[in-house]
């Protein structure tokens with residue numbers, strides 16, 4: 503069966519172009535409404551559905567922001583641009599606070615063996631909690647690989663505050679089934695709902711809000727704990743400096759792609775003394791969880807990797823190969839390269855897989871050069887506090903990071919980030 507959201511950059515660009523006219527007022531007014539998957543199949547949804555493409559960098563945040571700035575939504579696309587920048591903010595925040603990811607991974611690993619004994623957990627995962635909206639969203643997530651943002655918020659809140667289930671196992675359920683499953687957006691959004699991310703503030707799902715924004719599909723009045731005690735949250739760890747990224751590489755290089763960044767064409771690896779002599783890629787979607795991930799998610803990620811490799815192969819005139827992480831060092835050594843370059847992998851399971859790859863390459867005398875995009879280098883260091891402090895920088899970031907269009911000051915759409 504064809505993927506309903508084809509895992510290619512071409513399909514992402516098509517979706518971006520089709521959504522551009524709705525990025526302004528229609529998005530701002532409609533983005534909180536979740537009419538459900540049936541309605542979304544009949545009428546164009548208010549939200550873009552671009553997240554699987556952005557998550558794997560089949561599309562770049564800079565391209566999507568540029569389309570919003572230049573598009574028919576014009577100044578009215580502010581809300582859409584702000585949401586797009588949430589992704590950059592969360593990625594930066596987690597890269598500055600890697601201990602939060604390590605803590606999440608350890609908590610999931612510790613909870614995993616005893617999960618079946620947690621009262622209510624299996625029923626909630628199977629869509630049998632008895633709360634109709636939650637059960638419907640659990641089934642929708644498993645069947646479609648996605649959920650509307652508002653449904654994700656309500657789901658997480660009911661999971662934590664009404665059912666009293668461990669937030670890390672809810673976050674794990676999402677990661678196993680979301681096509682856009684992302685270490686930063688998922689972990690930090692769950693933490694935000696739980697009241698761990700913004701101490702003193704937790705997100706409470708209310709029946710009236712759910713009825714209003716689901717077109718009356720659900721009305722869980724009397725079913726939810728709408729007055730939960732504020733959670734006990736420890737202090738946030740202090741931000742660490744962003745690790746140094748590699749300088750522009752030169753010489754004979756092997757290019758290693760992965761599913762955190764599948765747009766090699768805009769990495770700026772052409773010329774200036776750099777020669778790409780070999781091309782390979784890996785993806786480890788099963789490393790999202792001790793339970794792996796849904797087969798449909800794994801298939802989507804593998805197909806997205808194939809698309810990224812195919813485009814990169816044409817761009818660099820090389821035959822790409824798909825490798826397991828343990829095969830990378832042997833492949834690189836056989837290629838005769840002087841170093842391996844790879845797009846930056848933010849904190850998450852792909853970066854975890856790159857650790858042993860780097861060690862195996864070092865054992866053969868080959869450095870692994872991680873290239874960070876200018877967009878990330880500019881946005882991430884600003885994610886030290888809350889989003890409201892970060893968003894003040896958005897106008898300047900757009901000014902500095904998006905190229906001016908040929909006719910004037912408005913930035914043009916198109917690959918920009920490298």
Ligand SMILES: Cc1cc2nc3c(=O)[nH]c(=O)nc-3n(C[C@H](O)[C@H](O)[C@H](O)COP(=O)(O)OP(=O)(O)OC[C@H]3O[C@@H](n4cnc5c(N)ncnc54)[C@H](O)[C@@H]3O)c2cc1C
Nearest residue numbers: 549550551552553585586589651654682683684687688691
């Ligand atoms: C509990 C919870 C878990 C989440 N887990 C993930 C996840 O694993 N992966 C993921 O990509 N997003 C996650 N999100 C964020 C958000 O729900 C999705 O990015 C959004 O629903 C994607 O749909 P869209 O592309 O139609 O978004 P649109 O509303 O069209 O927004 C445009 C783009 O902005 C970005 N964006 C929008 N809202 C958010 C947000 N709240 N946080 C971060 N970026 C945002 C996305 O890149 C999105 O594609 C989570 C949110 C919550 C509350």
